[in-house]
Amino acid sequence: MTDQKTPSLTQYFGATDHEKEQMDFSKVLTDTTDKINSVRLGQEERPTNEPEVCRIFAEIPAEPKDPTANFFDLIGNDKGKVNSAGIISVLDLPTKNEDTYIPRVSTSAEADRRRDAWIPIERTRQALIANATAQPGTYVPDSDLLTTPGILIEEELGDVIGEAVGACLGEAEAAQRRSLTASDVTQDERGLRELVQAGSFRAAINLTGRLLSIYGQGRGRKGHSTKHSPHSLQLWFTRIALLIKTKAFDYAQKEAEAFGQLEKPDVFYQFYPDMYGGRPGSMASFSFRLLLAELPMHCGKPKESLTKLFSILGVIKKMIHNLKQGLCEDGNPMEIGESDRADSLKLWSGREARVMHSVINCAISVKDYELALELLGQLSERDGAPKQALLSALGRLHLQLGNISGAETCFNEAAQLGPSGVRDIVDKGLLAIAQNNFDNAYVAFQQASNLEPSNIMILNNMGVCLLYGGHLKEAISVLESAIANNPMHALHESLILNLCTLYDMESSKGITKKFALLRQISKYSADAPTAILEKLYG
Amino acid sequence: MEAEEHLLALKVMRLTRPTLASPLPVTCDSKDLPGNLLNNVLQQDPTAVPGSETIAIGQFLLLPQNPVNIYLGETFSSYICVYSETTQIVYNITVKVDLQTTSQKLSLANNSSTTKLNSDETVNTVIHHEVKEIGPHILVCEVAYQNSAGVLMSFRKFFKIQVLKPLDVKTKFYNAENDDVYLEAQVQNITNGPICLEKVSLDASHLFNVTCLNNTPTGESIFGNITLLQPQSISQYLYCLTPTDKLSSDLKSLSGATNIGKLDIVWRSNLGEKGRLQTSQLQRMSPDFGEIKLSITELPNFVVIEELFTFKCKLANNGERTVEFILYLENTRNIAWCGISGRKLEALPPHSSKILEFKCIPLVPGLRTLSGVKLVDTFTKRTYTYDELGQVFVILSTKTSS
Numbered sequence: 028m029t030d031q032k033t034p035s036l037t038q039y040f041g042a043t044d045h046e047k048e049q050m051d052f053s054k055v056l057t058d059t060t061d062k063i064n065s066v067r068l069g070q071e072e073r074p075t076n077e078p079e080v081c082r083i084f085a086e087i088p089a090e091p092k093d094p095t096a097n098f099f100d101l102i103g104n105d106k107g108k109v110n111s112a113g114i115i116s117v118l119d120l121p122t123k124n125e126d127t128y129i130p131r132v133s134t135s136a137e138a139d140r141r142r143d144a145w146i147p148i149e150r151t152r153q154a155l156i157a158n159a160t161a162q163p164g165t166y167v168p169d170s171d172l173l174t175t176p177g178i179l180i181e182e183e184l185g186d187v188i189g190e191a192v193g194a195c196l197g198e199a200e201a202a203q204r205r206s207l208t209a210s211d212v213t214q215d216e217r218g219l220r221e222l223v224q225a226g227s228f229r230a231a232i233n234l235t236g237r238l239l240s241i242y243g244q245g246r247g248r249k250g251h252s253t254k255h256s257p258h259s260l261q262l263w264f265t266r267i268a269l270l271i272k273t274k275a276f277d278y279a280q281k282e283a284e285a286f287g288q289l290e291k292p293d294v295f296y297q298f299y300p301d302m303y304g305g306r307p308g309s310m311a312s313f314s315f316r317l318l319l320a321e322l323p324m325h326c327g328k329p330k331e332s333l334t335k336l337f338s339i340l341g342v343i344k345k346m347i348h349n350l351k352q353g354l355c356e357d358g359n360p361m362e363i364g365e366s367d368r369a370d371s372l373k374l375w376s377g378r379e380a381r382v383m384h385s386v387i388n389c390a391i392s393v394k395d396y397e398l399a400l401e402l403l404g405q406l407s408e409r410d411g412a413p414k415q416a417l418l419s420a421l422g423r424l425h426l427q428l429g430n431i432s433g434a435e436t437c438f439n440e441a442a443q444l445g446p447s448g449v450r451d452i453v454d455k456g457l458l459a460i461a462q463n464n465f466d467n468a469y470v471a472f473q474q475a476s477n478l479e480p481s482n483i484m485i486l487n488n489m490g491v492c493l494l495y496g497g498h499l500k501e502a503i504s505v506l507e508s509a510i511a512n513n514p515m516h517a518l519h520e521s522l523i524l525n526l527c528t529l530y531d532m533e534s535s536k537g538i539t540k541k542f543a544l545l546r547q548i549s550k551y552s553a554d555a556p557t558a559i560l561e562k563l564y565g
Numbered sequence: 566m567e568a569e570e571h572l573l574a575l576k577v578m579r580l581t582r583p584t585l586a587s588p589l590p591v592t593c594d595s596k597d598l599p600g601n602l603l604n605n606v607l608q609q610d611p612t613a614v615p616g617s618e619t620i621a622i623g624q625f626l627l628l629p630q631n632p633v634n635i636y637l638g639e640t641f642s643s644y645i646c647v648y649s650e651t652t653q654i655v656y657n658i659t660v661k662v663d664l665q666t667t668s669q670k671l672s673l674a675n676n677s678s679t680t681k682l683n684s685d686e687t688v689n690t691v692i693h694h695e696v697k698e699i700g701p702h703i704l705v706c707e708v709a710y711q712n713s714a715g716v717l718m719s720f721r722k723f724f725k726i727q728v729l730k731p732l733d734v735k736t737k738f739y740n741a742e743n744d745d746v747y748l749e750a751q752v753q754n755i756t757n758g759p760i761c762l763e764k765v766s767l768d769a770s771h772l773f774n775v776t777c778l779n780n781t782p783t784g785e786s787i788f789g790n791i792t793l794l795q796p797q798s799i800s801q802y803l804y805c806l807t808p809t810d811k812l813s814s815d816l817k818s819l820s821g822a823t824n825i826g827k828l829d830i831v832w833r834s835n836l837g838e839k840g841r842l843q844t845s846q847l848q849r850m851s852p853d854f855g856e857i858k859l860s861i862t863e864l865p866n867f868v869v870i871e872e873l874f875t876f877k878c879k880l881a882n883n884g885e886r887t888v889e890f891i892l893y894l895e896n897t898r899n900i901a902w903c904g905i906s907g908r909k910l911e912a913l914p915p916h917s918s919k920i921l922e923f924k925c926i927p928l929v930p931g932l933r934t935l936s937g938v939k940l941v942d943t944f945t946k947r948t949y950t951y952d953e954l955g956q957v958f959v960i961l962s963t964k965t966s967s
Contacts, residue, residue, distance in 0.1 A: 220599065220602060224602050271591055385619075419617070430761045450615070484625045488626045499644070
């Protein structure tokens with residue numbers, strides 16, 4: 028049933044095929060059901076020529092830079108949106124709240140199985156067997172085998188930018204601020220996505236809280252037994268991901284605690300045989316699992332993250348081994364078709380690479396450069412790896428730790444694999460900085476900027492070089508013009524940090540300029556981490 | 566000094582290397598609730614590198630946000646910005662920057678005067694200085710100017726800097742029998758972050774030729790491609806110093822040659838921040854050769870039991886008179902000598918040496934010490950006993966199971 032996908036369909040997600048896509052859609056409206064299935068599959072099972080590291084981004088439509096682009100649709104770009112509503116009805120899927128999540132991801136059972144495959148820990152496996160073999164409704168697991176989350180944030184989160192504006196610029200200005208709150212959108216996952224898309228992360232967190240209360244997992248429910256569903260777990264995933272995005276790590280950690288490593292039986296489908304038949308697998312998504320493993324490193328416990336990430340890596344390796352041995356991911360000797368097996372291997376080795384990225388990030392955060400170098404080296408040797416991007420990253424890692432000749436070797440090797448646009452020019456600029464030659468670095472960044480005039484990172488780097496060369500005013504004007512030209516994206520916390528540092532140097536009137544910056548943020552940003560806002564009143 | 570109102574003010578920022586900012590990667594599958602939204606946010610993040618968004622090694626330069634230690638041998642760089650606090654025009658501004666250490670005062674900048682400064686202008690000075698002393702340093706910035714009435718005014722600002730020690734270098738010397746000197750140098754990173762040792766080399770005194778023993782026969786470093794030292798970690802280097810021919814022919818000056826050379830160390834840390842140190846002259850213990858020295862020059866490592874073998878020794882007369890010796894060979898449990906004991910040797914003039922050849926038969930297998938050689942000075946009657954001349958490993962037979 029998954030064999031419908033064809034190369035032409037998977038190509039729809041390439042960046043340049045818009046016209047063709049539109050045409051095809053008008054043609055195939057009659058038998059959309061199968062095609063949509065295939066398209067959905069195609070997203071996950073892209074042809075091998077897509078490097079693993081990029082795959083996660085491959086599904087992004089052609090104009091991702093357009094913040095108004097509609098992300099909420101089946102196809103992944105607005106051209107397809109017209110069809111999506113119709114398709115859901117064609118698929119004839121239930122629309123109850125509990126299940127609204129499923130039609131959106133409508134796909135074959137095989138793709139579901141592949142995506143959710145996981146090997147439970149031994150104790151959970153035993154519990155799941157006991158559950159399956161007991162008289163229906165008679166199995167009562169130990170309470171420590173249950174996942175009992177609850178919301179811990181006492182009140183709804185406020186609009187921190189609005190509060191900062193109120194405190195610094197007066198209530199009148201604060202009143203002018205327009206930003207979405209949880210009450211401005213429909214109280215469902217559609218509204219949630221709307222908030223996320225608008226960048227109103229705190230409002231989105233508030234909405235997840237309201238929705239989770241409906242599941243009996245709201246405030247004060249931590250420790251109470253509850254029932255999980257793919258949807259409730261997705262709400263939790265979204266909530267914790269957004270808490271991390273807004274750098275509310277403490278809350279993220281406390282609320283995530285109940286989930287452990289998602290290894291308890293009640294977050295597996297087998298735990299609910301009457302609802303999901305005998306379907307095996309993890310009810311929580313892989314992204315959630317990874318997010319939970321990464322979380323400790325943001326809370327000053329990188330070692331804990333390393334342990335958890337390596338344990339995920341261990342399970343994935345086992346699953347890949349099982350697949351190669353002719354078994355299912357979880358070791359079950361069930362038959363899988365050849366192409367399905369190939370797709371499974373592709374999916375899981377892609378996920379393996381993603382986990383390795385997280386390990387690398389964790390290693391870098393604790394300055395364990397040996398580990399980071401080793402893993403980046405391994406990644407770049409993998410089949411179909413985006414070698415050029417990885418060599419470039421490896422080169423920068425060498426720069427960061429101070430090995431200039433090693434960095435140069437990597438950059439040269441990357442350059443030999445073909446032109447990479449501005450990336451290798453910027454890398455050359457960084458190399459010049461490591462050699463303490465900020466003038467040459469500036470020249471390199473300027474060259475890159477000629478190729479991509481709107482690239483914020485390059486403008487920022489030019490500004491930094493200007494400062495080291497003794498040109499403070501020019502540095503400020505480069506950063507200010509970067510913001511003026513693209514406030515939506517340039518009002519990024521790192522750029523703001525740089526600009527504030529320069530304002531502090533320039534005069535005793537830095538605070539006026541910082542308030543102007545705050546006004547801009549209030550106008551263009553829906554949300555911002557508190558730390559950067561504090562920098563602006565300081 | 567009471568607070569005085571000034572038309573100008575000054576700020577100083579230490580220019581350590583920038584860092585590379587990267588996004589905090591939070592990603593999801595298209596089938597997760599947020600769909601591609603979080604991936605899009607990540608992709609549009611200016612600190613993300615297209616093609617490796619989920620790897621936190623960015624290209625986005627972030628100015629130093631936290632104070633960073635400065636270590637001996639690093640370059641201290643700072644940005645000094647003088648700006649106007651008034652709407653008036655200010656004239657003839659000079660900025661003088663000095664660094665006061667515990668022992669001396671160094672001038673880092675002495676800007677020729679800026680004729681005039683409008684209210685929104687700045688005078689910018691960037692200084693660089695390689696720090697060569699440990700301990701407290703004071704950066705002294707002095708600004709002099711004239712106000713619109715032509716009155717000369719000036720003020721000074723002081724910034725304290727503590728220079729720390731980056732490396733701990735421990736050395737050990739071994740004087741070998743053949744007059745070679747082995748130097749073992751332990752370089753310990755005592756900074757608070759990892760460092761990359763770019764160069765460790767021994768600049769030997771001209772009396773010795775250096776062989777670096779830190780490379781494999783194919784020329785690669787035994788430490789791998791990079792020598793990365795985590796805080797408190799130690800890297801150990803080994804050098805062999807061979808006295809020049811001129812030096813080894815003269816035992817007296819050889820014994821007096823205690824200056825070995827200096828270790829030259831270059832390291833880098835964050836984004837290529839460089840440091841360089843040279844140790845003071847390394848001194849070895851002067852070897853005490855005494856008047857008479859008997860040392861092995863040729864000796865097999867392995868010998869076969871009950872088979873005759875030969876070894877050679879150098880007998881050197883380091884004294885000021887000609888000596889005559891009687892050579893005695895005493896059999897031990899392990900070795901039977903083959904030769905004449907009680908034989909008188911040729912006279913040995915001052916500052917000369919000769920090679921002696923010995924023959925013996927090993928009697929017991931295993932690692933055995935050559936002992937039982939005795940020299941008696943016929944004039945002073947003084948006896949020199951050599952009971953640990955060298956060692957051989959005695960094996961049972963060369964015919965291994967074939």
